[in-house]
Amino acid sequence: MSHSSGIPASPELIQIFGQAQQDNTRYIKVVIKDDQLVVEAKSDISGDFESDLDSVPSVLDKASPCYILYKRDDKSIELTGYNWIFMFYVPDIAKVREKMTYASTRANLKRELGASHFVDEIYSSKTDDFNKKGYQQHKRHQESEAPLTWDEMQRNDEREGGLFVGGGGNGMHVHGISFPVEDKALSAINDFVGKRVNYVELALDIQEEKVIFGSSSNIDINDVSSKISTTEPRFHFFRYSHNHEGDSLDSIIYVFSCPDGSNGTKSAPVRKRMLYSSSKANVEQLLTKQEVKIDLKLEINSPSEISADSIINELHPPKVEEKKAFSKPARPGQRKLIK
Structure with a gap:
């Protein structure tokens, strides 16, 4: 079972994401600050969505995790807004507590913004996995995999919402932290x-x-x-x-x-x-x-x-006194059986 950190999206983030459905925003960088999910950077559309991916690595910090909410050029039939890619960047050298916090907050962020907006997700510890070439490799990998059942997708989502501390193909999910002991x-x-x-x-x-x-x-x-x-x-x-x-x-x-x-x-x-x-x-x-x-x-x-x-x-739990079975009295004229 996944554990949500309970860190909420700031009102500003919710507003900016809503506006991005209508304006020229290409992607939004989200970080955790003062126990809130806030917007740290924003970039406008300059080309098609795959070409604009090449600018994403430049806003990633080599030592700090973040989320990138990346808008594609197509819209969903069911929704009035655009389709989005949810990117989760977790550098290997980030502190363990940061990795854990971001991992356990991912599901909450998607839920608050509307999980149905996100049609694809990328997780990695490498900045190059978020550029155009990295995205194309990601798509080829998806196409080569056997399709998952609904139960398998749910289990994967639970694991990814848990304590995900790695990235890319070498990511790992941990259920505990082993710190050195002084x-x-x-x-x-x-x-x-x-x-x-x-x-x-x-x-x-x-x-x-x-x-x-x-x-x-x-x-x-x-x-x-x-x-x-x-x-x-x-x-x-x-x-x-x-x-x-x-x-x-x-x-x-x-x-x-x-x-x-x-x-x-x-x-x-x-x-x-x-x-x-x-x-x-x-x-x-x-x-x-x-x-x-x-x-x-x-x-x-x-x-x-x-x-x-x-x-x-x-x-030493108190012993429960065993209740004696109620003995039904014999009817008049009926003899008791003696065992």
Whole structure:
């Protein structure tokens, strides 16, 4: 399933796209700025639509993703406007968080502008794939492929709306992000595995794109909620040493906390929440790859969602008392059968 970032198209973009159905606009360059989809550049028609493609690479930034909304010369029978090509440029050297944000926003942009306007799509990490020669190669490739069924097209659209971080024929779809881990964070995990501490908090350095150390200590189960931030996402590991039904247990608990604005929290920015969410599985592997079994995984928004009682009930659900079957009394004069 694809995940939309929720980043909206600005009113200006919607207006300019609408006007472009009637005016001399050839293409519109769209970028994400201040959590909005905005127009960064616009170009007018100077020749036929294939010839004008040769000007597209000049507006592409070698390090930053963008979308190009490219108007063809033909109109759809069903629509009053022109047919458009949706171009998604994702350079290999762009930061991972940018690739993810643009990938998860693509479907939302098409939906807000009207997906039916777009009759073709091109994805690539290379600028030359968007010029006339690149487009012609794209069309030849399409014609050589076997036609897809409706279900196949839907699955492809879902994948492309997910975490697409590559481009062209070598593109790839990832379901998680594996950032490098700083030494201090690794040292804290080793202390946790070695039972020198029973609590470790990890975070992400968004700018440097790495997993970093937050804090570590020895705490009581009643203190776990006090470690949950109401403003910042975090990863938490807690070892709950306790006795249950005569057994001495060390239960490992992994908590991903991500404030979303509910329950008295302040919502973290969309891109930060998405990046944390996509990293949680790989952070979990810092323990599991050391053959440490995680007994309980929790995803919460606020400190109010976790307590000693909730942890204990998740680890050891109360036993439901088995209801005895109702025995229908025998009719007068009828003997009971004894088994």
